Structure formats: structure tokens, C-alpha cells
Amino acid sequence: MHLGNEISSLIKLWMVCVSLFINHGFAGKMKIVEEPNTFGLNNPFLAQGSRLQPKVTPSSVSGPLHLHQLAGKCFSLTESVYKYEFCPFHNITQHEQSFRWNAYSGILGIWQEWEIVNNTLTGMWMRDGDACGTRNRETKVIFVCSTSSKLAQVSEPSTCVYSLTFETPLVCHPHxxxxxxxxxxxxxxxxDEAEQARYEGLITEQGYxxxxxxIFEDAGLLKSQKVKVKLPEDAADSEIHNSLQKCTEDFQKQSEExxxxxxxxxxxNIPYDSKPNEAKGTVTVTVKDQHLRGDHGLIDLL
Incomplete structure (x- = not known):
């Protein structure tokens, strides 16, 4: 009886070992489901180029010279589970600090132009960010005087439109x-001329x-809305080539004539003088003897 219990225990132990071996073997062959690419936006092992894909190129650096020193720098702020990064004259990004498989990370706007009201720069517009429904995300950056440069606050006053407050001592001077x-x-x-024309009533307020x-577009403060039409280089070169070719052919024909x-x-045997005509730059032929020798036919010299 005692021997039977030992045999039964050994059989159970053997079955457990076999079960573990089988499970382990199959586990090694199980298919591992890869997480979506969006998860990798917070993954440091993912190439930077796969994280954020801007739709447009940022505009050139513009505005007051003392603000140009902000170009190439970035300022970050973490609120709740989101980390915001503001890179003046470049873009604004948002990264969800979460290990969720679909944690969001994207672009809230790319540097476009200044907002101008009453001769004052009132904000920096970052547009053409990531898609948000039927529109693109955009952000207005407001500059506020402070003792240090930092990203102070981010809000979303309306869907897909963000407001960012950037504090800096660079805007403390009233001008x-x-x-x-x-x-x-x-x-x-x-x-000045536009102001004078408006004062004299020569142009309407809309015209002003x-x-x-x-003026602001020419200064690079606003993004140009002018439609630029440029002929293909091949067509322009072809047109120039055709003009030169025609001129050369005409000159050759005149020389032959x-x-x-x-x-x-x-x-x-008709003597003639070949002299350049100073007025027209042509050759004048002066016939000295109108009598034709050996041929009394009519010759049209014109």
C-alpha cells in the first residue's frame, strides 16, 4: 500500500514535469503581437524620423533681432501626463507621458508667421500641425515679460487650437x-506713404x-499670400535659345544678301563705296557710274 502511494506520487510529478516542458516549448513558438507605431513615439529606441513627421517646412526666422537668439533652443513644460516642447521659429510638440500602447505624441504647430495688431507683434502662430478631424492643429504663442525664459502654460481654448504662454525677459521693454x-x-x-494717403482720404481703410x-510680407513677418507663377526653366531657356537662333539666322541672311x-x-564693273551708316548702323552702297557695261538689262538694286 505504501509502495502504491509512492508510485502514484511519482506519476503525478512526472506529469507535472511533462506539462511544464510542453507549455514552455509551445511558449517559445507563440506569435508575439507587435505594438502599433504610435507607441514608439515615446520609445527612445525608435528612430527620431519615425516619431514626428512635419507637413511643411518652418518659415524663416523673423521679427525683432533680440528674439532671434531664441532660434535653435527648446523649452519644455509637463502638465498632468503631457509634456509640451516649444522650439521658437521651429515647432511645438506634445508627448503623452504614458506606457499605453497608443500614447499620443505629435506636432501642435509649425512656425508660420507673426500676429500683428496696431503696430505690435501680439503672438507667434504655429500652424499645419498634425491632423485633428478635418483640420490641422495650430497654436498661438503669447510672449509675457518675466525674469527668465520658460514655457509657462498651455491650454486648448477651442478644439485643435492651442494657446501657449512663453515668459521671457526679452519682451520686458515697452518697445x-x-x-x-x-x-x-x-x-x-x-x-509713411500709406499713412499719408489714408489721412488724405486717397485710399480706403481696406486699401490701407x-x-x-x-509691407509686413516683404519684411518676412507674415507668410506671403501672393501667387507666384514661375515658368519652367526649360521653357525659359528654350525661349531665349529660339530668340538668339532667330537673330543669328536673320544676320546670316542679311550678310549673304x-x-x-x-x-x-x-x-x-560698277564702282561702289562701303561705309557704315552711323545713324542706322547699316552699310550704304554708293554707285558712281550708272552706265552698265556689257548688259543693258534692268537691274533692281533695291
Missing amino acids: SLLVYPILTEQLQGEW NNLLRD IERLRALLTQH
Whole structure:
């Protein structure tokens, strides 16, 4: 009886070992489901190029020179589970600090242009961010005076439109964000002329605003809305080539005609002088003897 219990225990132990061996063997062959690419946006092992894909190229650095020193720098802020990163004159990104398989990470806007109200830069617009329904995300950056440069606050006043507050001592001077002083002398002159024309009633308010927009676009403060039509280089080169070719062919024909006339005059022993015409730059042929020798036919020298 005691021997039977030992045998039964050994059989059970053997069965457990076999079960573990089988499970372990099959576990090694189980298919592992890969997580979506969106998870990798917070994964440091994923190539940076696979994380964020901007839709457009940022505009050129513009505005007051003292703000240009912000280019190439980035400022971050973590609120709740989101980390925001603001890179002036480049873009704004949002990263969800979570290990969820679909944690969001994307672009909230790419540097486009300034917002200008009453001769003052009132904000920096970052547009063409990641898709959000039927539109793209965009962010307005507001500059506030402070003792240090930092990203202070981020909110979403309306769906897919964000508001970012950036504090910096670079805007503490009362004239730090004025537009007129940063314009070139030529553009300042154009603005003065527009002001004078509005004062004299020569242009409407809308016409005045259109002139100001042209000035701000020329200064690089606003993104140009002008439609630029550019001929293909091949077509332009072809047009120039055709013009030169035609000119060369016409010159060759005139040269051949002059030589034909000279030969005709020489054939009939008619003396002539070949002098450049100063007024027209042509060759004038003066016939000294109107009597044709050896041929009394009519010759049209014209």
C-alpha cells in the first residue's frame, strides 16, 4: 500500500514535469503581437524620423533681432501626463507621458508667421500641425515679460487650437515688440506713404490694410499670400535659345544678301563705296557710274 502511494506520487510529478516542458516549448513558438507605431513615439529606441513627421517646412526666422537668439533652443513644460516642447521659429510638440500602447505624441504647430495688431507683434502662430478631424492643429504663442525664459502654460481654448504662454525677459521693454522700428528704411517709407494717403482720404481703410500686409510680407513677418507663377526653366531657356537662333539666322541672311549685291555690282564693273551708316548702323552702297557695261538689262538694286 505504501509502495502504491509512492508510485502514484511519482506519476503525478512526472506529469507535472511533462506539462511544464510542453507549455514552455509551445511558449517559445507563440506569435508575439507587435505594438502599433504610435507607441514608439515615446520609445527612445525608435528612430527620431519615425516619431514626428512635419507637413511643411518652418518659415524663416523673423521679427525683432533680440528674439532671434531664441532660434535653435527648446523649452519644455509637463502638465498632468503631457509634456509640451516649444522650439521658437521651429515647432511645438506634445508627448503623452504614458506606457499605453497608443500614447499620443505629435506636432501642435509649425512656425508660420507673426500676429500683428496696431503696430505690435501680439503672438507667434504655429500652424499645419498634425491632423485633428478635418483640420490641422495650430497654436498661438503669447510672449509675457518675466525674469527668465520658460514655457509657462498651455491650454486648448477651442478644439485643435492651442494657446501657449512663453515668459521671457526679452519682451520686458515697452518697445520690444513694436513693428515699425524693425522695418527697413524703404519699408518704413512705404508705411509713411500709406499713412499719408489714408489721412488724405486717397485710399480706403481696406486699401490701407492691404498695403500694410504687403509691407509686413516683404519684411518676412507674415507668410506671403501672393501667387507666384514661375515658368519652367526649360521653357525659359528654350525661349531665349529660339530668340538668339532667330537673330543669328536673320544676320546670316542679311550678310549673304549684301555679298550677293556686291558680287552683282562687281560683275558689271560698277564702282561702289562701303561705309557704315552711323545713324542706322547699316552699310550704304554708293554707285558712281550708272552706265552698265556689257548688259543693258534692268537691274533692281533695291
